[in-house]
Amino acid sequence: MATTQAFREYITQNQQAFYRLAYSYTKNSDAALDVVQDAIVKGIEKLHTLRNPAYMKTWFYRILVNEGLNYLRGKKVVSLDEYAESPLSAAEDRDVAQDVDLYNAVQRLEPKLRTVVILRFFEDMKLEDIASITGDPLSTVKSRLYKALKLLKVDLQEGVMAT
Amino acid sequence: MMRNFEEAKRTYESMDIPEKLPNVVDQAFTRATARRRLAWYKPALSAAAAVCILFVALLNISPTFANAMAEVPVLGNVAKVLTFRQYAIETDSEWITVNQPSIAGTGNTELEKRVNNEIQEKIDAIVAEARQEAKQNREDAIARGQDPAQLMPVILDIRYEIKSSSEKALSFVIYKTETAASAYTQQIFYNLDLASGKDLTLSDVLGPDYKQIADKAVKDTIDQRMAEDPEKWPYFVPTPEMPDEGFQGIADDQKFYIDKDGNVVVSFDEYEIGPGSMGIQDFVVGKSLV
Numbered sequence: 001m002a003t004t005q006a007f008r009e010y011i012t013q014n015q016q017a018f019y020r021l022a023y024s025y026t027k028n029s030d031a032a033l034d035v036v037q038d039a040i041v042k043g044i045e046k047l048h049t050l051r052n053p054a055y056m057k058t059w060f061y062r063i064l065v066n067e068g069l070n071y072l073r074g075k076k077v078v079s080l081d082e083y084a085e086s087p088l089s090a091a092e093d094r095d096v097a098q099d100v101d102l103y104n105a106v107q108r109l110e111p112k113l114r115t116v117v118i119l120r121f122f123e124d125m126k127l128e129d130i131a132s133i134t135g136d137p138l139s140t141v142k143s144r145l146y147k148a149l150k151l152l153k154v155d156l157q158e159g160v161m162a163t
Numbered sequence: 164m165m166r167n168f169e170e171a172k173r174t175y176e177s178m179d180i181p182e183k184l185p186n187v188v189d190q191a192f193t194r195a196t197a198r199r200r201l202a203w204y205k206p207a208l209s210a211a212a213a214v215c216i217l218f219v220a221l222l223n224i225s226p227t228f229a230n231a232m233a234e235v236p237v238l239g240n241v242a243k244v245l246t247f248r249q250y251a252i253e254t255d256s257e258w259i260t261v262n263q264p265s266i267a268g269t270g271n272t273e274l275e276k277r278v279n280n281e282i283q284e285k286i287d288a289i290v291a292e293a294r295q296e297a298k299q300n301r302e303d304a305i306a307r308g309q310d311p312a313q314l315m316p317v318i319l320d321i322r323y324e325i326k327s328s329s330e331k332a333l334s335f336v337i338y339k340t341e342t343a344a345s346a347y348t349q350q351i352f353y354n355l356d357l358a359s360g361k362d363l364t365l366s367d368v369l370g371p372d373y374k375q376i377a378d379k380a381v382k383d384t385i386d387q388r389m390a391e392d393p394e395k396w397p398y399f400v401p402t403p404e405m406p407d408e409g410f411q412g413i414a415d416d417q418k419f420y421i422d423k424d425g426n427v428v429v430s431f432d433e434y435e436i437g438p439g440s441m442g443i444q445d446f447v448v449g450k451s452l453v
Binding site: 008011012015016019020023029033036037038040041044045101102103106118121122 | 167175178179188192194
């Protein structure tokens with residue numbers, strides 16, 4: 001069983017990464033801090049369920065990603081900023097073509113695709129680890145990543161051509 | 164494609180991080196601890212919907228004192244610190260526990276009257292303030308259309324600890340810990356000269372050079388600890404933007420106590436010279452002259 005001390009050390013050392021991921025969902029600094037705090041509180045309460053401390057990272061990211069997605073689900077009013085350029089499409093194939101900058105394009109992907117891309121390319125995680133974080137089969141993660149890359153690539157090219 | 168991701172990753176990693184992130188993280192641990200404590204007490208509390216004040220004991224020799232007594236060799240006219248009042252106030256918006264000390268057996272009734280009245284006034288003011296805050300939180304929640312029962316209550320805990328007790332001097336501390344969004348402990352020290360009935364000063368216990376003595380001892384300890392392991396001892400340090408951060412010498416009303424070995428110990432509340440996660444910081448600065 002993992003100790004609170006080990007958990008606290010892990011959290012303290014990686015807090016900035018948690019914040020960045022939380023912000024990628026909330027797009028709001030205070031809300032991101034709330035998501036991080038809620039995830040840590042849940043983590044402490046569920047720490048006894050983590051049998052093998054070696055899985056602390058994927059285990060905690062799973063809590064954090066859930067908190068982030070819950071935040072988006074629970075949000076009644078969608079911020080204008082986030083959806084301004086594609087007001088109608090919150091679906092998986094949300095059009096991200098307007099963003100020439102790849103980082104912005106990633107941040108505008110539908111949340112589940114965004115999660116996979118951020119964890120894979122910004123946090124350098126293995127696809128198997130991402131699958132255990134999101135709780136999806138590996139094949140789903142792969143297809144999401146494929147879809148995201150296609151969207152990003154196509155959109156980037158179109159974006160470049162449009163300007 | 165991959166090169167693009169490298170650039171995007173750099174943008175991602177250079178995201179602005181709010182300065183209060185470490186505090187938010189610390190608070191998470193405090194919140195979880197408080198919640199766990201609440202959960203543990205929950206069955207006993209569930210019946211207490213209305214305000215319920217329990218006067219558990221009016222005058223009750225504390226176990227702390229009993230332990231301290233065992234270590235004091237002279238059992239003559241030794242001052243006692245007793246639990247004068249012990250009570251709890253529990254509603255869905257506040258959870259207050261108080262262990263109020265009083266002193267007795269000093270052979271100086273004037274001193275006892277002064278100190279006991281002072282403690283009573285201080286504690287009453289602290290409790291009143293916390294209850295006001297809880298009331299305000301509740302009203303704010305109702306105004307926002309929230310269910311006040313969902314709010315985390317204001318948690319206030321007042322307790323005391325005897326630092327040392329001899330024929331000449333009595334040293335004890337009252338802790339006030341308030342947990343709302345975060346927990347925060349403050350200390351009120353009493354160092355009493357039993358012969359004169361006055362409060363001891365650092366000058367009384369360390370001599371006229373007390374400031375130099377205490378400053379040097381504290382600074383040396385901080386420097387040594389930070390040199391050994393800066394991650395374990397993350398004391399605040401002055402920066403160009405905040406030149407008065409960290410330890411800047413002892414205060415005029417520096418908190419201190421005398422420990423049971425007769426050492427003078429200066430004490431800093433949470434956040435005074437380091438992040439709240441470091442807790443209260445104590446430094447032995449020398450032997451007491453009293």
